[in-house]
Amino acid sequence: MSAANKKYYLSALIVCILSACATVTHEQADIYLQRQLLAMQLEAEEQYADALIQWKIAKTISPQQALVDAEVRRLSQLISQKTALLTAQAKKLTPAANSNSLKTICLKILALEPDNQFAMQQLRNIEFKTGLSAAEKKTAKMNENIKLSQTQQQLQKAQADYNQQSQNLLKQKNFSALLQLSQDYLLTTPKNTEAQQHQLHALLKLAEVHQLRGENEQAIGYLEQAYKLQPTSGVSDQLSQLKQQVSNHYFVQANKVLKSDIDKAVEYLQSSVAFDHNNQSATKLLFQAKRIQQNLRQIKATN
Secondary structure (H helix, E strand, C coil), X not given: CCHHHHHHHXXXXXXXXXXXXXXXCHXXXXXXXXXXXXXXXXXXXXXXXXXXXXXXXXXXXXXXXXXXXXXXXXXXXXXXHHHHHHHHHHHHHHHHCCHHHHHHHHHHHHHHCCCCHHHHXXXXXXXXXXXXXXXXXXXHHHHHHHHHHHHHHHHHHHHHHHHHHHHHHHHHCCHHXXXXXXXXXXXXXXXXXXXXXXXXXXXXXXXXXXXXXXXXXXXXXXXXXXXXXXXXXXXXXXXXXXXXXXXXXXXXXXXXXXXXXXXXXXXXXXXXXXXXXXXXXXXXXXXXXXHHHHHHHHHHHHC
């Protein structure tokens, strides 16, 4: 309804109201007029349910007023139409679980029909789902905290067990077992500095033990692992010294069998060069030994 039409409608309605007031007492007429004017104001503000209430109150003052009956019917029909439209919109949203939009529509329905069962049920459903979602989130958070607590307890227990076992192995000087223990523990806690130190200590001690036994190649293997963990100059110098010793050892062995077993001599010389690439004597002799080996094989092949 346009503003001009609405103004005309209100003016005509007021004239009808004033003429109707002639049939009631002066006091009733005042109340009657107040209710009808308030009803029209509320309708203009789109507060249809409240406007309908005011018309119904006005009707109790003068039940024979045909004008009031017409307004009650008109507003009731308007409210029913708007409610039906909003209900259809709400039903389309229900499967999609769009709770915010659905809640807004249901509140509009209740503004039109405060006792609308459909809207009230939908709001109850939304409240239930919201509460359920909050409860699920709370339960998930509690489970997460429990799991985190259990994990921390397991880590603390593993740390305590490792500390006890490593200390016992250190006292027993069982470096092989200490190395295995620290390596296994570092698989689950790779940043544990204590286990890293134990691993390095065990490698250096095992290298020392094998070196004292004359097992220099095994010692070199442990020192190379230690150098990867902590590349210090001390370990590097020790490695170079041991490799030179092993290289010289194989060079000496090669010279012993050079005239009697050329294949074995080549094998020794290859090992010598592998341990120390800077061993010029071994490199030169290996070249000569390979030529001799090749010549001997050619001679055997022609015979």
